[in-house]
Amino acid sequence: LTLIVAIDSLGAEEAKGLTRSLCTRVAGFKVGLPFLLANGVQFLKELHGACPEKLWVADLKLADIGHVMKLVASSVASSVDAVIAHGFVGVRGALDELKEYLNSLDKKLIVVVSMSHPGAEEVYDKALPNIFDVVVKLKPWGVVAPATRPAIIQETRRSFGQDVKILSPGIGAQGARPGEALCAGADYEIVGRLITRAENPVASAEEVLREQREMLRRCKGWR
Amino acid sequence: LTLIVAIDSLGAEEAKGLTRSLCTRVAGFKVGLPFLLANGVQFLKELHGACPEKLWVADLKLADIGHVMKLVASSVASSVDAVIAHGFVGVRGALDELKEYLNSLDKKLIVVVSMSHPGAEEVYDKALPNIFDVVVKLKPWGVVAPATRPAIIQETRRSFGQDVKILSPGIGAQGARPGEALCAGADYEIVGRLITRAENPVASAEEVLREQREMLRRCKGWR
Numbered sequence: 370l371t372l373i374v375a376i377d378s379l380g381a382e383e384a385k386g387l388t389r390s391l392c393t394r395v396a397g398f399k400v401g402l403p404f405l406l407a408n409g410v411q412f413l414k415e416l417h418g419a420c421p422e423k424l425w426v427a428d429l430k431l432a433d434i435g436h437v438m439k440l441v442a443s444s445v446a447s448s449v450d451a452v453i454a455h456g457f458v459g460v461r462g463a464l465d466e467l468k469e470y471l472n473s474l475d476k477k478l479i480v481v482v483s484m485s486h487p488g489a490e491e492v493y494d495k496a497l498p499n500i501f502d503v504v505v506k507l508k509p510w511g512v513v514a515p516a517t518r519p520a521i522i523q524e525t526r527r528s529f530g531q532d533v534k535i536l537s538p539g540i541g542a543q544g545a546r547p548g549e550a551l552c553a554g555a556d557y558e559i560v561g562r563l564i565t566r567a568e569n570p571v572a573s574a575e576e577v578l579r580e581q582r583e584m585l586r587r588c589k590g591w592r
Numbered sequence: 593l594t595l596i597v598a599i600d601s602l603g604a605e606e607a608k609g610l611t612r613s614l615c616t617r618v619a620g621f622k623v624g625l626p627f628l629l630a631n632g633v634q635f636l637k638e639l640h641g642a643c644p645e646k647l648w649v650a651d652l653k654l655a656d657i658g659h660v661m662k663l664v665a666s667s668v669a670s671s672v673d674a675v676i677a678h679g680f681v682g683v684r685g686a687l688d689e690l691k692e693y694l695n696s697l698d699k700k701l702i703v704v705v706s707m708s709h710p711g712a713e714e715v716y717d718k719a720l721p722n723i724f725d726v727v728v729k730l731k732p733w734g735v736v737a738p739a740t741r742p743a744i745i746q747e748t749r750r751s752f753g754q755d756v757k758i759l760s761p762g763i764g765a766q767g768a769r770p771g772e773a774l775c776a777g778a779d780y781e782i783v784g785r786l787i788t789r790a791e792n793p794v795a796s797a798e799e800v801l802r803e804q805r806e807m808l809r810r811c812k813g814w815r
Binding site for chain 1: 600624625626628629630632633652653654655656657658660663664667668678679680681682683684685686687688707708709710711712713714715716718719722723725726
């Protein structure tokens with residue numbers, strides 16, 4: 370399974386309905402900070418309970434000292450399997466503490482190595498070699514690299530081989546087509562509004578899965 | 593007034609009591625993501641109501657695309673005067689959208705240019721010239737630079753003159769003494785646990801203010 374659905378733009382009840390409907394079809398769900406602040410961490414626990422066997426990712430884009438990131442992670446840890454933090458905060462006194470804490474709870478760390486918006490070229494991209502060094506030292510379970518920039522996904526896969534999962538947002542509203550990131554080497558595509566704002570979200574998710582298979586058939590041969 | 597109290601490590605009722613006690617003594621209050629997730633955005637409104645005339649800063653360390661940062665900011669905007677985001681995410685499609693949104697609400701943007709932990713040397717510091725470029729383009733109301741690293745505060749002040757407020761965390765638990773950042777050129781010192789975990793937080797805040805005056809007297813002459 371290669372699809373993670375970002376449910377950030379939904380209301381609480383919609384999110385729960387969609388989570389139930391898609392539970393057997395997808396690899397997991399991603400919940401962002403706007404959703405958490407709007408609905409509270411208690412509701413996340415309820416939502417997680419609607420499909421607990423899949424991969425739940427808290428997309429908090431943590432970027433603080435270790436002490437603060439651990440506090441934030443602790444407030445969602447019982448309802449998710451993985452937490453996203455930014456590679457640019459570095460290892461010592463930041464991601465090392467977060468990773469050790471998540472390990473102790475048997476939870477996964479996912480590190481952002483690149484972003485999808487134009488402003489990513491101003492600072493983030495220029496720091497890519499240093500952020501790759503952070504990934505080498507830290508050995509997180511996964512990294513985030515945007516579907517809109519397949520060259521960075523390819524470089525990430527070349528650099529880390531199969532030691533790291535690659536999760537790619539940016540499909541649909543941000544411009545990439547389903548399957549493009551998978552073809553570049555990603556393990557999961559994160560799709561939000563293309564599914565959650567569709568008239569029929571379940572049908573839209575099925576269509577995304579079909580497009581992923583079609584694209585993979587063309588780029589890699591049937592698998 | 594030069595002291596902003598970070599109330600992150602307090603429980604809800606303690607925070608409200610301390611806010612009332614310190615309201616006349618300090619420049620403002622800073623609330624972080626752990627506190628917000630633990631107590632909810634509704635409680636922040638209540639807390640703000642206990643001392644609405646001072647500067648309230650939401651220390652969310654936002655680091656996402658513009659669309660997401662605006663959503664998060666919208667959930668706290670009515671209870672704060674300023675929001676902290678990371679310079680690392682760049683201007684286009686990120687901080688430009690956030691700043692425009694905050695401007696439309698007559699709220700302030702504060703941009704992190706440097707951090708206090710050892711891992712900041714791994715990526716963040718190397719990107720400092722690019723982050724300064726972001727500040728030049730964006731012209732935020734304020735920037736965050738750590739009290740533990742006075743050279744960066746001095747460089748920030750030299751680069752931007754009086755066009756930007758400098759807020760400095762890192763006093764107490766992280767090692768800097770009250771007044772050190774002010775002497776280096778900061779406008780505000782952000783102090784958390786040194787006050788909030790003291791047996792008598794109000795007395796501790798008074799002592800911090802006294803130390804600030806003493807340090808300023810020595811470094812700049814009485815003012």
